[in-house]
Amino acid sequence: MERHHLTSLDDAPAVLPAAVVTIGVFDGVHLGHQTILDRLVDIARERGLPSVCVTFSVHPREVLAGEAPHSILSLEHRLELLERRGVDHAVIVEFSRAFAEVDAETFVDRLLVRALGVRELVLGHDTAVGKNRRGDAAFLADAGRRHGFGVVTVGGVTVDGAVVSSSRVRAAISRGDVETARRLLGRPPSLLGTVVHGDGRGTTIGFPTANLEVLSEAFPPYGVYAVTARCIPSGGGAAPVDLPAVMNYGTRPTFHQDDTHAVFEIHVLDRDDLQLYGLRMEVFLHAFLRRERRFEGADDLVDQIARDCAAARLVERSLPDAS
Numbered sequence: 001m002e003r004h005h006l007t008s009l010d011d012a013p014a015v016l017p018a019a020v021v022t023i024g025v026f027d028g029v030h031l032g033h034q035t036i037l038d039r040l041v042d043i044a045r046e047r048g049l050p051s052v053c054v055t056f057s058v059h060p061r062e063v064l065a066g067e068a069p070h071s072i073l074s075l076e077h078r079l080e081l082l083e084r085r086g087v088d089h090a091v092i093v094e095f096s097r098a099f100a101e102v103d104a105e106t107f108v109d110r111l112l113v114r115a116l117g118v119r120e121l122v123l124g125h126d127t128a129v130g131k132n133r134r135g136d137a138a139f140l141a142d143a144g145r146r147h148g149f150g151v152v153t154v155g156g157v158t159v160d161g162a163v164v165s166s167s168r169v170r171a172a173i174s175r176g177d178v179e180t181a182r183r184l185l186g187r188p189p190s191l192l193g194t195v196v197h198g199d200g201r202g203t204t205i206g207f208p209t210a211n212l213e214v215l216s217e218a219f220p221p222y223g224v225y226a227v228t229a230r231c232i233p234s235g236g237g238a239a240p241v242d243l244p245a246v247m248n249y250g251t252r253p254t255f256h257q258d259d260t261h262a263v264f265e266i267h268v269l270d271r272d273d274l275q276l277y278g279l280r281m282e283v284f285l286h287a288f289l290r291r292e293r294r295f296e297g298a299d300d301l302v303d304q305i306a307r308d309c310a311a312a313r314l315v316e317r318s319l320p321d322a323s
Contacts, residue, residue, distance in 0.1 A: 001083035005057075007094045009102055009110040015091065016052065018117040020044040023054045024124055025166075028072040029081040031186045032124065032157040032164040037085040039154050040122045050088040052116055055079075056095045063095055072170055074216040077192040077282075091116070104130025108143045118149045125156045125163075159183055169218075176221040176288045188228075188284040191217055191264065195276045198265065207305050209248075209265040210276045212283065222250035222262065224308050226287040226315035229266050232280040240282075244269045244316040246308050247283055250292035269309055269316070287315045 004015050022040045026033045037053070044051035057075060073081070079090055091111075093099060107130045112118040121140060129135035135143075137153055144151045156163035164184050172181040173189055181189040191214045198211035210229070229245040245268045251261060266283060268274060289311050295301040 001079070001087055002089045003079065004089065004091045005094065006091055006111075006115075007096075008098070009106060012110050012115040014117075015115050016050060016089065016117050018119050019050050019052045019089070020047060020120045020122065021052045021054060021112060021116055021118045022122040022124075023127055023129060025056055025059055026053070026078060026082065027059065027166045028169045028185060029078060029085070030164050030166065030169050030184050031159065034085060034186060035157050036122060036124050036154045037082065037087060039152065041086040043120050043122065043152065044088070047119065049119060051086070052089040052091060053082050053087045054091045054093065054111070054116075055082070056093050058095055060095050060100065063097055064100055069167065069170055070218045071216050072166060072173065072189075072218045074192060074214075077190075077217065080192070101131055104135025104139055105143070106130070107135060108140070108147065112149070113147050118147075120150045120152060123151060123153045125153060173218050173220050176223065178220070178225070178285050178288055181285075188286055189220075190282050190284045191219075192280070192282045193264070195279050195281055197277060198263070207267050207302070207309075208272060209267045210274075210281065212264040212266055212281055214264055219262075220249065220285065220288070222292040224248050224289040224292065225285050226289055226312035227266065228284040228286065228316075228319075229268055230282040230284065231274075231276065232282065234279065243271065243274075244312065245283070246289075246305075246312045247285070248292065267305070267309070269313060286319060287312075 006012060020040055020043050022036055024033070024036070040051050040053070055078070059071065075092070082090055112121065121144060123137055123140065127137065141151045158164065162168070169181055169184045172184060178189060191212065193212040193214035195210045196213045198209065225247045227245050227247045229243045231241045231243065233240070245266050248265045249262060266281070289308055295304065
């Protein structure tokens with residue numbers, strides 16, 4: 001997937017002569033988003049045109065209101081999931097106060113028509129563009145008639161009687177409800193990061209761990225989870241490798257008194273031969289096993305970790321597909 005970063009419409013380059021386009025934050029890339037993206041890709045293939053997703057570097061509310069809900073996904077993670085859905089191009093708008101002042105007609109004319117050559121615009125049921133979100137579905141349909149592009153609106157997807165939304169996914173993750181998050185996402189919730197050096201304590205007690213540096217994602221509650229660790233080799237040559245694992249997310253109270261610094265520690269089951277430092281890793285959460293707590297000493301902790309590993313193996317054996 002080709003990526004194009006855009007800071008201003010004043011100097012928006014002509015990226016494509018013709019394309020099928022969608023617009024949105026797509027935080028989480030949940031089932032509703034996937035329906036839009038699949039429609040985008042299908043129409044693009046039918047018409048022999050590239051598919052384009054216009055998205056934003058940050059949630060617009062972060063700029064407009066000074067705060068926004070924690071992103072479910074980092075920008076990099078979001079772009080990777082868009083690529084997995086088959087999107088050909090991503091246009092990442094650096095959302096700013098100046099961009100927020102762009103009116104809907106200018107957005108359509110300079111970005112959609114001149115820069116992207118839009119031939120078909122695929123919208124979610126609540127998509128709106130331009131200053132004060134005045135470019136709603138009715139406006140865009142009228143703009144399509146004037147500029148010569150079609151507009152397709154995709155309805156929301158419901159799960160448990162309610163429309164799937166990023167806020168529902170975020171709430172499920174924040175309370176540790178991995179199963180509900182999975183049903184809303186159509187896949188296990190996951191975290192993307194890089195393995196960094198830790199203090200090496202896991203190795204000394206017989207359970208080596210990979211410390212994962214994760215940026216800008218909605219995090220689950222502190223605790224222990226059954227997960228799949230997807231190791232992503234650098235360079236893009238070799239295929240990713242999926243490994244069953246246990247993840248502890250928390251402050252490690254048995255050995256540390258600093259309750260302000262939480263870490264993600266991943267112990268790959270039944271492997272002690274792995275060299276993971278520096279690798280990118282995506283961790284898929286399958287089940288919440290227990291809350292983090294303080295143990296009286298290393299022996300008690302080791303006994304509990306062994307039980308956690310046994311529980312994670314049971315979860316792993318029940319999975320139809322790790323991702």
